[in-house]
Amino acid sequence: MNLNLILQLALSGFLLGGVYSLIALGLSLIFGVMRVINFAHGEMMVWGMYVAYTILLWTGVDPFFSFLVSAIILFILGYLLQRSVVNRILDFPEAMQVLPLVGMAMVFENSARLIWGPDYISPQSKFALSSISLGPLTIDTPRLMAFSIAILITVLVLVFLKKTDMGKSIRAAADNRLGAFLVGTDVNKVYAVCFGIGTACVGSAGGLLVPIMPLSPYIGAPFTLISFIIVILGGMGSLTGAMVGGFIIGVAESIGPEVITNIFHGLGVDLEFPHTMKQVVSFFILIVILILRPQGLFGGKKR
Amino acid sequence: MLSVKGIEVFYGDLQALRGVSLEVNQGEIVTIVGSNGAGKSTTLMTISGIYKPRRGEIQFHKETIHPYPTAKIVSLGIVQIPEGRQLFPTLTVMENLEMGSQFPKAKQVRKESMEWVFKLFPRLEERKKQLAGTLSGGEQQMLAIGRGLMARPILLMLDEPSLGLSPILVKTIFDIIREINRQGTTILLVEQNVFHSLSLSHRGYVLENGSITMSGTGQDLLKNQHIRQSYLGL
Ligand SMILES: Nc1ncnc2c1ncn2[C@@H]1O[C@H](COP(=O)(O)OP(=O)(O)O)[C@@H](O)[C@H]1O
Numbered sequence: 001m002n003l004n005l006i007l008q009l010a011l012s013g014f015l016l017g018g019v020y021s022l023i024a025l026g027l028s029l030i031f032g033v034m035r036v037i038n039f040a041h042g043e044m045m046v047w048g049m050y051v052a053y054t055i056l057l058w059t060g061v062d063p064f065f066s067f068l069v070s071a072i073i074l075f076i077l078g079y080l081l082q083r084s085v086v087n088r089i090l091d092f093p094e095a096m097q098v099l100p101l102v103g104m105a106m107v108f109e110n111s112a113r114l115i116w117g118p119d120y121i122s123p124q125s126k127f128a129l130s131s132i133s134l135g136p137l138t139i140d141t142p143r144l145m146a147f148s149i150a151i152l153i154t155v156l157v158l159v160f161l162k163k164t165d166m167g168k169s170i171r172a173a174a175d176n177r178l179g180a181f182l183v184g185t186d187v188n189k190v191y192a193v194c195f196g197i198g199t200a201c202v203g204s205a206g207g208l209l210v211p212i213m214p215l216s217p218y219i220g221a222p223f224t225l226i227s228f229i230i231v232i233l234g235g236m237g238s239l240t241g242a243m244v245g246g247f248i249i250g251v252a253e254s255i256g257p258e259v260i261t262n263i264f265h266g267l268g269v270d271l272e273f274p275h276t277m278k279q280v281v282s283f284f285i286l287i288v289i290l291i292l293r294p295q296g297l298f299g300g301k302k303r
Numbered sequence: 304m305l306s307v308k309g310i311e312v313f314y315g316d317l318q319a320l321r322g323v324s325l326e327v328n329q330g331e332i333v334t335i336v337g338s339n340g341a342g343k344s345t346t347l348m349t350i351s352g353i354y355k356p357r358r359g360e361i362q363f364h365k366e367t368i369h370p371y372p373t374a375k376i377v378s379l380g381i382v383q384i385p386e387g388r389q390l391f392p393t394l395t396v397m398e399n400l401e402m403g404s405q406f407p408k409a410k411q412v413r414k415e416s417m418e419w420v421f422k423l424f425p426r427l428e429e430r431k432k433q434l435a436g437t438l439s440g441g442e443q444q445m446l447a448i449g450r451g452l453m454a455r456p457i458l459l460m461l462d463e464p465s466l467g468l469s470p471i472l473v474k475t476i477f478d479i480i481r482e483i484n485r486q487g488t489t490i491l492l493v494e495q496n497v498f499h500s501l502s503l504s505h506r507g508y509v510l511e512n513g514s515i516t517m518s519g520t521g522q523d524l525l526k527n528q529h530i531r532q533s534y535l536g537l
């Protein structure tokens with residue numbers, strides 16, 4: 001087994017995991033507060049990617065700055081989506097909440113296809129090919145940047161929730177909706193802001209991913225799925241769980257195929273575990289965790 | 304100050320209130336007594352704007368308020384301390400109190416309000432950093448009242464504040480209610496603890512099956528034969 005290769009993969013998976021954490025944080029925040037699963041999460045991330053890509057194309061401004069614009073636009077989209085659709089279905093049975101949001105996912109996906117076309121694009125940003133070496137390991141600069149900014153955003157969101165009046169109102173409304181109404185909170189506004197923050201998280205994550213992976217209108221659904229897996233294994237509604245889960249899945253997806261191939265070889269089976277099947281690894285981990293801890297890693301107690 | 308005029312409230316097809324009318328005047332303590340399921344909580348929730356009456360009207364200082372959202376009603380000074388407290392368990396005691404004072408007028412005097420609350424309930428100050436969910440039942444009731452006071456209510460409505468508390472705590476809570484009233488807040492109280500609540504009230508109403516069946520001063524109601532039989536078991 002090539003230990004250096006595994007370490008290298010683990011490192012780059014860990015860095016990507018920081019972005020996964022941010023994506024899952026958005027989904028978990030929305031679920032934790034409104035008990036609604038944003039099935040359009042990945043598709044909204046793709047919108048964040050295209051916004052940053054368009055800015056790069058038109059102005060040359062690097063996605064590592066323009067992710068802020070992605071965040072703002074996705075905040076607005078999320079806010080409006082909550083007001084127009086999500087707020088109307090909050091009291092519906094869960095099965096009936098799925099359809100409108102899956103519908104929204106299709107709207108986002110197909111409108112992205114209409115606006116930006118169906119092809120895969122790999123935009124070249126300034127940092128795209130640079131890297132830093134760290135002993136035997138190399139770190140892609142774009143990944144390191146994406147990781148650092150994602151962590152920074154995550155910390156800012158957590159501080160916002162902890163310290164500001166709006167943040168406290170969001171936590172209060174998550175704790176007790178009736179109580180929030182009775183102390184005079186404009187709960188509908190708080191929900192819309194919260195949904196906007198959740199989609200701004202995934203939008204900025206989208207911007208950060210532009211230099212790292214090719215974009216197309218169709219890559220949203222797998223991201224919805226992966227963030228869903230992360231949130232479940234971390235514990236539904238637990239922000240800590242979402243963050244830890246992001247790193248677990250980031251690393252697992254990255255080293256999983258190599259490790260499994262090595263195990264195959266060790267057993268004398270001449271098989272390559274293909275990288276395209278990395279989601280199998282995520283599902284496997286999800287299943288193992290759910291068998292051991294059905295409520296997820298940090299589930300059960302709130303936050 | 305508050306006048307409720309013939310409100311009818313439905314849960315789907317079930318009629319919970321069948322034309323409830325009552326008045327609360329400035330400075331009073333008014334109690335609504337009635338057995339389980341009579342519609343007491345529904346009445347308070349409708350005044351708070353959580354439920355909307357199908358017929359009837361609610362006025363506060365002559366202003367029709369029942370179409371308003373709850374946030375607007377709270378900012379007018381009508382604050383409810385609900386049955387079951389409805390605290391925010393994962394927020395600290397301080398944060399719960401802050402949540403009680405979030406619209407501009409209350410926010411301006413947040414510090415003073417908090418000092419006032421801590422003076423009424425020194426226990427809360429000792430535990431201000433603690434999560435609300437970890438408080439004892441009595442402390443939670445104190446926090447619920449404190450959170451309501453943070454909004455600087457003109458009319459404070461309390462829904463069964465003595466429920467589930469030990470006799471000593473019940474007395475403490477009723478003493479506090481009297482004290483809050485003495486300092487100028489008008490009180491609308493809902494209770495199953497008929498003896499205690501009527502004793503400290505200026506006036507009372509009896510609610511049965513969604514209708515007001517009797518009203519009078521606290522002392523008159525306490526002497527009433529029907530009340531003594533049905534609610535006091537005398
Ligand atoms: N959310 C609800 N949905 C349906 N029926 C309700 C609801 N809340 C209360 N009720 C019914 O309305 C009536 C009045 O209830 P409530 O106002 O809670 O009475 P009280 O506070 O006097 O015990 C009862 O018959 C109760 O079963």
Ligand SMILES: [Mg+2]
Binds near residue numbers: 343344345386462
């Ligand atoms: Mg009740």
